[in-house]
Amino acid sequence: MMNAKEAARLIDISAVQAYHGKKEIDELLVYAKKYNFISVHTLPSWTKYISEELSDYPEIFVGAPVGFPSGGAHTTIKLHEASQLISDGVQEMDMVLNIGKLKSKEFQYVEDEIRQVREVACDLPLKVILETHYLTDDEIKRACEICIHAGVDFVKTGTGWAPSGATIRVIKLIKEFVGSSIKVKASGGIRNIETFNEMLNLGVERFGINIWTSIDIVQGFGN
Structure with a gap:
């Protein structure tokens, strides 16, 4: 049985x-310090502050998004943002793929962009946000396939800004398709x-x- 710390x-x-x-x-x-959550995610302008505040808590990672929340920024902007986040102390990045390009079947564009951000991120964990609310099942599968080919660490369901x-x-669909080829982050x-x-x-x-939901869930597991 999982306990609060493990959750x-x-x-x-x-x-x-x-x-x-x-x-x-x-x-x-x-609350991150109190419950020892694995990672703290904020918008990019807070990354340096978060990094400084967590400097004595190496077990809690500093996270931030790239291309958030639309995914529609130019690739050069995403690369610059990723580089700036690294300078600010980020330890994990959650990148929004270009949803419009994916839906337009410009799959090579989407994959090339992810690969370039992957190169900037080097060994840092990179999660790619699919924003599944706007995708068909086939588009979700194609996005997962692209992420696997691009060598990212996780596919992530959403930004939290879409209606769902x-x-x-969706989790069943993704897991049945990817198996153990890539990790899944539910959001x-x-x-x-x-x-x-x-x-x-x-x-x-x-x-x-x-x-607040994180705290409720962790507390639900007891000690």
Whole structure:
């Protein structure tokens, strides 16, 4: 039976909405340290601050997104953003793939862009956000295939900004398609411990969850 500490090591605790300011970021840090969540994710302008605040907590990773939330930025912008994040102390990056290019069947463009960000990230964990709410099942599968070919570490369901993200149906679809070829991060719409457990049993290896839901889920596992 999983305990609270083990559950926390599967959760990227996040505050990535546009309205999140220093108050929310500082709350995020307090609870990240208290529960020892595996990673803290904020929007890029907070990365340096987060890195400094977590300098004495090497077991808690500093995370931030690239191309967030639309994925539609020019590749050169994404590469610059990734480089800046590294300068600011990021330890994990969650990149939004170019959703419009994927839906336009410009698959080589999508893969080339991911590969270039992968090169900038070097050995840092790179997760690619598919934003599954906007994709058909076939597009989800093609995106997963591209991510596997590009050598990223995780496929991630969503940004948390779309109307839906991680659903049981989508997680099943992804896991049945990718098997053990790539890890899966479930993010967007995870609201309770029951959903967390069901997705965990389906093979999800990381979760992206907002601060208060993360705390509720971890507390639900007891000590």
